[in-house]
Amino acid sequence: DVVMTQSPLSLPVTLGQPASISCRSSQSLVHSDGNTYLNWFQQRPGQSPRRLIYKVSNRDSGVPDRFSGSGSGTDFTLKIGRVEAEDVGVYYCMQGTHWPPVTFGPGTKVDIK
Amino acid sequence: EVQLVESGGGLVKPGGSLRLSCAASGFTIINAWMSWVRQAPGKGLEWVGRIKSKTDGGTTDYAAPVKGRFTISRDDSKNTLYLQMNSLKTEDTAVYYCTTLRMTSFSDYWGQGTLVTVSS
Numbered sequence: 001d002v003v004m005t006q007s008p009l010s011l012p013v014t015l016g017q018p019a020s021i022s023c024r025s026s027q028s029l030v031h032s033d034g035n036t037y038l039n040w041f042q043q044r045p046g047q048s049p050r051r052l053i054y055k056v057s058n059r060d061s062g063v064p065d066r067f068s069g070s071g072s073g074t075d076f077t078l079k080i081g082r083v084e085a086e087d088v089g090v091y092y093c094m095q096g097t098h099w100p101p102v103t104f105g106p107g108t109k110v111d112i113k
Numbered sequence: 114e115v116q117l118v119e120s121g122g123g124l125v126k127p128g129g130s131l132r133l134s135c136a137a138s139g140f141t142i143i144n145a146w147m148s149w150v151r152q153a154p155g156k157g158l159e160w161v162g163r164i165k166s167k168t169d170g171g172t173t174d175y176a177a178p179v180k181g182r183f184t185i186s187r188d189d190s191k192n193t194l195y196l197q198m199n200s201l202k203t204e205d206t207a208v209y210y211c212t213t214l215r216m217t218s219f220s221d222y223w224g225q226g227t228l229v230t231v232s233s
Contacts, residue, residue: 037216041158048210049150049158051221058218092158096216100174102148102160 002026002098004105006091012113019080021108023093028073030097037096040069040078043107044089052091053078080110088112115139115222117211122227129201129231135194135211135224143189144168148214149196151207152226159207161185161196163214178204201231 003026013019029036040053051060053069056076066081080087093105121133135147146169149161162175164185173185184197194211208226215221 039216043158048223048225049212050223051215054216054218054221060221090157094158096214099160100163101176102163102214104158104160107157 001101002029002095002103004093004095004103006093006105006108009106009108011108011110013080013083013110014113015085016082019083019087019110021078021091021093021110023071023076023078023105025074025076025095027098029076029095030073035097036072038069038071038076039094039096040067041092041094041104042087042089043092044086047089049092083110083112085112115220117222117224119209119211119224119227122209122229124230124232125201126233127201127203127231130197130199131201131229133196133198133209133211133227133229135196137192137194137222140222141189142187142192142194145213147185147187147194148212149185149194150210150212150214150223151205152210153204153207156207160214161209164194198229201229203231205229206231 005024007022038056041049043049052063057069068079090107092107116138119135146165148163162185164173182200186195210226211224213222
């Protein structure tokens, strides 16, 4: 199974400042069809997960453009341009290239300093 | 408005069984591959299993910890997904989410979750 790791696991940020979360996979996430199936999810306190990014860098409808995804192969990054209070929560990366099984990263908890 | 509404959670003793349902509204699941994802209290997300659409064979896949104990099924006429959980263990205690868990540009949907507690 593909193992997903994230760093940091905890990220205190100052409002208005940028934030960056790293995600690494134990093997390349490039699918045989040429796509890379790496998603990012946000889970606000007390809420269900919500997909923010699919296929590395594509933002879902309604996701603010301060969120951006990048990366390739085994190394990926989620960036928040300027953190707002509503961004507090846990962020997960997830690979869908080598499934089953789908595997998630352990999550990065973002809170305000 | 699209909604996925899970039900059927509750308290069950180790070794017991429970059946979760996920009723979809605002979109039809008939062409969707559907998954269950769980989250133990204070922990991260764990994929449980998925069922393909009937047009893609309707087959199922499961995570190793639940294989042989859990069964996913679907009733497209009722727009509903199910998770039959047998031989439950304390480590199955979690909130169970029903989701489309899509990898492409199609919108991705999640339910609000239903809590399953396995305890004596």
